[in-house]
Amino acid sequence: MATTPKRTPEPTSDACARGDAALARAFEFLGKRWNGVVLGNLSEGPAGFRELSRAIGGISDSVLSDRLSDLSQAGLIARTVDEGPPLSVSYALTDRGKALIPALEQISLWAQEHLPGDD
Numbered sequence: 001m002a003t004t005p006k007r008t009p010e011p012t013s014d015a016c017a018r019g020d021a022a023l024a025r026a027f028e029f030l031g032k033r034w035n036g037v038v039l040g041n042l043s044e045g046p047a048g049f050r051e052l053s054r055a056i057g058g059i060s061d062s063v064l065s066d067r068l069s070d071l072s073q074a075g076l077i078a079r080t081v082d083e084g085p086p087l088s089v090s091y092a093l094t095d096r097g098k099a100l101i102p103a104l105e106q107i108s109l110w111a112q113e114h115l116p117g118d119d
Helices: 013-030 035-042 049-055 061-073 095-114
Strands: 077-082 088-093
Touching (some): 035 077, 035 088, 035 095, 049 088, 061 077
Antiparallel strands (some): 077 088
């Protein structure tokens, strides 16, 4: 008696649409210039505004401030104020932000292997 192999059900178009929508949302957010770079820099540990500004060449203070605010509102980074003296502010990845780092590292590896460089 022959048996037929079980077929894995194909994803429904609804499941594909939800996945596509989630991916589109992720890239809309991460594709915003500098968001991924800021997260990548914070993967090394907490940093202050000036430290981030120096580490990310080419970003203006106003754009960096906007990106830090966006990332904070999205729950990916936390802003901590140390009353001092002197007063200092640092930024660090939250657990949500840390969960994103492996994906960013994989995207970076893919880009190194498959996208032309700026030689």
